[in-house]
Amino acid sequence: MDKFINKTKVRYTILLFLFLATVFNYADRATLSVVAPFMSKELGFDPEMMGLAFSSFGISYVIMQIPGGWLLDKYGSRLVYGVALIGWSVVTMFQGTIYLFAAPLMALIVLRLLMGAIEAPAFPANSRLSVQWFPNKERGFVTSVYQAAQYISLGIITPLMTIILYTWSWHYVFYYIGAIGIVLGVFWLMYVQDPFRHKRINQQEIDYIKEGGGEPLLGIKEEKQKYTFSQIKQVCVNRMMIGVYIGQFCVTSITWFFLTWFPTYLYQAKGMSILKVGLVASIPAIAGFAGGLIGGMFSDYLLRKGYSLTYARKLPIICGMLLSCVIVTANYSGSEVVVVAAMSIAFFAKGFGNLGWCVLSDTSPKEVLGVAGGVFNMCGNLASIVTPLVIGYILSTTQSFDYAILYVGSMGLIGLVSYVFIVGPLDRIKIRPVAIA
Structure with missing residues (x-):
């Protein structure tokens, strides 16, 4: 490693941008969950209507995954991600104006659909940039950092949103969070670049990334190849990837409970004040952040010690999914502490086992990382449609969160079964490109 002693460390600045972009990616998604009890009361939305509003984001988000991945492979992560960050932040701001419309629910659904479509390339771009900027032995940590951003968003931004909500009104939550995202998007476009285009990186850092299994030259037009649908199908539809997709659906189901119904659960089912909801909601998020970092570092540690990929x-992943089932114990206690x-x-367990994107980076062919990431994220985020709708239906039918919590807890068990019995050994998938004439 001596020959890399003078390498630059630009990749860590890129990681900071990935982290911040993902924080506000999740903050914009979570705005509706924070304001839901007050918005629904003011505008007359019942639980099923709110479930539809929550899930509308996921509908367009899922549909646009493959097109979003194609845009990343064609135009690169820097441009697509930066423009998307600004775009979804603008849409977030407009959600604060739905009370001005004759049909506010329809306006909210349209805006959530639009936001979901614009956010679609975000996580495939995270995965693509991690392959470009980091060697294999650092990728578990990198994945855990940008995955942990969702917990920081819930742990820090959610209390901030409840303070805004308490001080002003629900409209201003959308205005302030959206405005911050726009500013961040401008800075992203000013600084983030591919490794071979970045002005501050030196050749030693590029060599370090490349020799460690990264792909710093990914995106050079001369190296691009043409792939047919049947070849892409080989990447996306095989036993290993199907098992990974199921696992990601389960992990994402847990995430979307916290992103949508959790504040309402604390406010209505547990009778907490909105300010207390903001504080209490941050505690699991902080635990998830710790779990995410520890899980990624633990995985990289095992890799460095010579264990197989x-x-x-x-x-x-298996340990995290097993432990996440403990959520069902909330049904059997009236104690807020329990x-x-x-x-x-x-x-914490969900964060510890949230290495699906890392698995994708380790197993997908570099030539179609955008499309592969799009398919993976599409399958995982079917949960963003299903989970809000299922919980909304359960609440309307039973007037209780008990079965909703049981549903969320069952996801950990299903994910565990998928990784144990379906995924099998992890290995990078290889496809044969058709050279452009």
Whole structure:
């Protein structure tokens, strides 16, 4: 490693941008969950209507995954991600104006659909940039950092949103969070670049990334190849990837409970004030952040110690999914302490095992990382449609969160079964390109 002693460390600045962009990616998604109790009361939305509003984001988000991945492969992560960040932040601001429309629910649904479509390339771009900027031995940590951003968003931005809500009104939550995202998007476009185009990186850092299994030259037009649908199908539809897709759906189901119905659960089912909701909601998020970082570092540690890629990635995932089932204990206690502890342990476990994107980076062909990431994210985020609708239906039918919590807890068990019995050994998929004439 001596020959890399003078390498630059631009990749860590890129990681900071990935982290911040993902924080506000999730903050914009979570705005509606924070304001839901007040918005629904003011505008007359019942639980099923709110469930539809929550899930509308996921509908367009899922539909646009493959087109979003194609845009990344064609135009690169820097441009697509930066423009998307500004775009979805503008849409977030407009959600604060729905009370001005004759049909506010329809306006909200349209805006959530638009936001979901614009956000679609974000996580495939995170995965693509991690392959471009980091060697294999650092990628578990990198994935855990940008995955952990969702917990920081919930843990820090959610209390900020409740303070804005308490001080002014629900409209201003959308205005302020959206405005911050626009500013961040401008800075992204000013600084973020591919490794071979970045002015501050030196050749030693590029060599370090490349020799460690990264792809710093990904995106050079001369190296691009043409791939047919049948070849892309080989990447996306095989036993290993199907198992990974199922696991990601389960992990994302847990995430979307916290992103949508969790504040309402604390406010209505547990009778907490809105300010207390902001504080309490941050506790599981902080636990999830810790779990995410520890899980990624633990996976990389196993890899450095000589364990196989399969063992190093799957062990944290399986353990995390098993432990996440503890969320169901919240149904059997009226104690706020027990409920928050159960939620925190479950979210810690979910973070610890949230290495799906890392698995994707380790197994997908570099030539179609955008499309592969789009398919992966599409399958995982079917949960963003299903989870809000299922919970909304359960609440309307039973007037209780008990079965909703049971549904969320069952996702950990299903994900565990998928990784144990379906995924099998992890290995990079290879396809044969058709050279452009």
